Amino acid sequence: MFDFLIHVLIMCCLYSMLALSLNLQVGFGGLMNFGQIALFGCGAYGAALAYKYDLGFASGILIAVGLSAFVSWAFAGIGRNLQSDYWGIATLALAEVVRIIVTNEGWLTGGAQGISGIKPLLPELSGRSQQLGNLAICGAVLLVALLACMRLTRSRYGLGLKLMREEPQLAQSVGYDIMSLKRGCMIFSGFIAAAAGFIFAHYITFVGPDQMFSSETFLIWAMIVIGGLGNHFGAVFGAFLLQFIFAFIPFVKDMLGLPTEFVAAMRLVLIGGGLIGFILWRRTGLFPEKVGGRADG
Amino acid sequence: MAEPVLKISGVAKSYGANQVLKDINLEVGAQEIVGLLGPNGCGKSTLLNLSSGFARADAGSIIFGGHDITAWGVERIAQAGLVRTFQLPSMPHRMTVAEVLRAADSRGVQFKTMFAPDRSSMQEVDALLEGLSLSHVRNLPAGSLSGGQKKLLSIALALRTNPKLICLDEPTAGVHPNLRHSMVQLLRRVSERGIALLIVEHDMHFIRELCSRCVVLDRGEVIANCVPASLTSNERVVEAYLGSARDKGAIA
Numbered sequence: 223m224f225d226f227l228i229h230v231l232i233m234c235c236l237y238s239m240l241a242l243s244l245n246l247q248v249g250f251g252g253l254m255n256f257g258q259i260a261l262f263g264c265g266a267y268g269a270a271l272a273y274k275y276d277l278g279f280a281s282g283i284l285i286a287v288g289l290s291a292f293v294s295w296a297f298a299g300i301g302r303n304l305q306s307d308y309w310g311i312a313t314l315a316l317a318e319v320v321r322i323i324v325t326n327e328g329w330l331t332g333g334a335q336g337i338s339g340i341k342p343l344l345p346e347l348s349g350r351s352q353q354l355g356n357l358a359i360c361g362a363v364l365l366v367a368l369l370a371c372m373r374l375t376r377s378r379y380g381l382g383l384k385l386m387r388e389e390p391q392l393a394q395s396v397g398y399d400i401m402s403l404k405r406g407c408m409i410f411s412g413f414i415a416a417a418a419g420f421i422f423a424h425y426i427t428f429v430g431p432d433q434m435f436s437s438e439t440f441l442i443w444a445m446i447v448i449g450g451l452g453n454h455f456g457a458v459f460g461a462f463l464l465q466f467i468f469a470f471i472p473f474v475k476d477m478l479g480l481p482t483e484f485v486a487a488m489r490l491v492l493i494g495g496g497l498i499g500f501i502l503w504r505r506t507g508l509f510p511e512k513v514g515g516r517a518d519g
Numbered sequence: 520m521a522e523p524v525l526k527i528s529g530v531a532k533s534y535g536a537n538q539v540l541k542d543i544n545l546e547v548g549a550q551e552i553v554g555l556l557g558p559n560g561c562g563k564s565t566l567l568n569l570s571s572g573f574a575r576a577d578a579g580s581i582i583f584g585g586h587d588i589t590a591w592g593v594e595r596i597a598q599a600g601l602v603r604t605f606q607l608p609s610m611p612h613r614m615t616v617a618e619v620l621r622a623a624d625s626r627g628v629q630f631k632t633m634f635a636p637d638r639s640s641m642q643e644v645d646a647l648l649e650g651l652s653l654s655h656v657r658n659l660p661a662g663s664l665s666g667g668q669k670k671l672l673s674i675a676l677a678l679r680t681n682p683k684l685i686c687l688d689e690p691t692a693g694v695h696p697n698l699r700h701s702m703v704q705l706l707r708r709v710s711e712r713g714i715a716l717l718i719v720e721h722d723m724h725f726i727r728e729l730c731s732r733c734v735v736l737d738r739g740e741v742i743a744n745c746v747p748a749s750l751t752s753n754e755r756v757v758e759a760y761l762g763s764a765r766d767k768g769a770i771a
Contacts, residue, residue: 370634378637381614381622388611388662392673395571395605396680397597397625406630452613514615514658 228353230469232425234462235360239367239418241445241457243411248443249452249511250375251407252387254310257297257317258442261412263324263434264289265419270337270429271330279341286420287413293320294412298405317436325431336430343424356425363421364458367414371454374410383407437493444493447500450507459509467492522585524549524684524715525570525601530579532565539565541739543579547684552706552716554726554733554747558759561736563719564606567686570717571603572596584683598626600683606692608673612662616653616672619661620644623679647675651705667694674705684715691722703728723750735759 240262247253268286272278277285293316301312324331331337344355374380385393386403394400423429441464449460468489475484500507523546532540540562547553555563568574570581572593581589583601591599611619621639648654651671656664664672670690677685690706691699699722706729710716720726726733727747735743735750737759743750750756 373634373636376637377633377635378622378624378628378639379633379635381618381637382625382628384614385611385619385622388613389609391605392609392611392676393622393625394593395597395603396623396676397594397602398628399592399594402630406633409630410633511613513613513660514618 225350225353226469228350228357230465232353232357232360233469234465235357235364236418236422236425237442237445237465238364238458238461239414240442241449241461242364242367242371242454243414243418244442245446245449245451245454245457246371246374246411246414247407249446249450249457250380250387251383251404252306253404253407254306255297255313255408256310256436256439256443257313257315257320258415259434259436259438260293260297260317260320261290261415262419262422262438263320263431264293264412265416265421266423266429266433267324267331267419268416269420269423270332270340273340274332274337282420286416290412290416291409294408295405297412298401298408302401314436314439317434317439321431321434324434332430334431336428336432338428340423340427340429342427343421360421360425363417367417368454368458370410371414375454379403379406440497441493444497446507448496448507450509450511452511453507453509456507456509456511460507463508464492464496521549523547524551524584525717526582527566527570528580528582530566530569530576530581532562532569532574532577539739540569540576543736543739543741545734545741545744547715547717549683550710550713550715551732552710552718552730554730555717555719555736556721556723556726556733556750556756557736561759562739563736564688566736567603567688567717567719570596571601571686573603594625597680600681601686602677602680602682602684603686604670604673604677604688604690606688607666608669610661610664610669610672612660614661615658616648616661616664617641617644617657619672620647620675620679623676625680643679647678650708651675652701667698670694671698671702671705674709678709678714682714684717685709686717686719688719689721690718691720691725699725723747 240258244255244258247255265286268289269282271285272282297313297316300316301309304312325334342352343359344352347355382393382398382403386398386400390400445460445464446457450456471485471488525547527543527545530540530543543566557563569576572591576589580587584599586599588596621637621644624639648657653668653671656668661672690702706716730747733747733750734741735756742755742759743753745753
């Protein structure tokens with residue numbers, strides 16, 4: 223049970239990073255990104271490609287950073303004149319394109335089989351101490367990401383992002399370059415998502431295109447909508463909440479003597495239901511954005 | 520005359536078959552307050568859009584502060600010191616008035632300064648709010664202000680960008696008469712700081728009180744360029760606003 227709990231906590235930390243990253247785009251920049259999972263994939267494949275071609279850990283980081291910067295830049299640039307909702311559709315399509323390329327370019331990415339056997343983060347440790355080490359790494363990276371996000375949204379850059387989110391024309395008329403704000407926000411948040419993917423690849427030791435389905439993006443969306451758009455703690459809380467609920471659904475199933483299909487179905491119901499429920503009845507989420515003040519907004 | 524801060528020469532603009540502006544020439548001197556008048560649909564707002572980069576001129580050139588800004592984008596023009604306000608300013612609901620004012624100074628905000636702490640001077644923001652009698656709404660969401668307050672705030676935002684010229688789109692439309700008076704005073708003070716103003720306005724009283732010169736547009740052409748006092752004696756202006764004597768006869 224203890225090992226399982228550690229595993230759940232590690233996944234909580236990784237999803238928190240993805241949620242923080244998406245929240246920076248949607249909650250602060252108003253960028254309706256439906257292709258978040260592609261940025262996660264950049265990190266995961268960075269690690270996987272470095273392993274496959276025996277390039278070493280540091281090159282893996284470089285590949286992950288390069289890939290995510292390129293994909294984020296493409297996201298920001300795609301349909302630069304599109305309105306936010308149409309841009310959202312374009313990001314969904316772009317993420318699917320990335321997944322299909324990964325699936326089909328087997329010579330490079332291992333295709334649908336993926337790449338397995340990736341070295342763990344702490345190969346010298348084993349068993350429980352390795353798991354605890356992994357958790358410590360995930361926790362530390364999450365903390366750094368959280369602090370960086372908080373610092374960013376408190377800076378003038380963050381104020382510019384918020385102005386762009388609600389009044390892009392006004393932001394432009396006082397001299398903000400909307401495209402550069404968008405690009406900066408996407409690239410920085412792309413790094414956080416890629417970091418989560420990179421650690422995930424080393425933790426699970428396997429990377430495949432199945433990890434990049436768009437349903438994962440909607441799971442991250444559910445986390446930030448439930449946690450609270452425009453609130454960093456809300457995003458982290460949403461990620462922890464959903465991950466814990468998901469982890470304990472199988473136990474509920476056993477208790478109630480329900481069939482195995484119940485687990486997958488219940489997860490979908492929770493994501494969809496949570497999204498609809500919060501959008502209809504509590505749009506600000508569990509932790510609403512703080513307008514003014516010095517809190518995390 | 521000293522070099523004008525804004526020089527519009529031979530500017531034309533069409534939307535499809537509709538020619539909105541034909542060969543417009545207009546100058547605004549440094550520190551000058553120029554009124555831009557004309558009946559609805561005469562092209563005033565279009566001229567403001569062209570100058571501030573929200574639309575592109577089909578022909579002619581717009582020189583601002585010695586640079587040809589005809590093909591520049593909105594943000595580049597704003598950074599160079601030409602800012603505009605909107606007729607119906609819309610303000611964010613999830614930012615306070617003080618935050619919007621802090622954000623309005625966009626200079627130096629780039630990718631590399633992403634994490635630099637916000638060093639905007641709160642004293643400057645507070646002084647600006649004080650000057651506009653908006654101190655009491657400092658911590659309210661900017662979107663919750665009244666129409667008149669939003670107009671004042673949009674002028675404050677323009678001032679935060681350290682402009683050389685502010686183009687105002689109907690600053691007194693829908694504004695209470697009391698606030699209108701303080702608007703005149705505010706704009707005078709702005710002008711005393713060495714900032715030129717180009718004001719699109721329908722309110723003749725306001726124009727007379729404030730402007731040293733006014734330019735009247737009608738059907739996309741400049742029909743008068745004179746001091747406000749001589750407007751009423753200008754036949755073409757009277758005709759543009761009230762219709763010709765023959766039209767009046769027809770109506771009668």
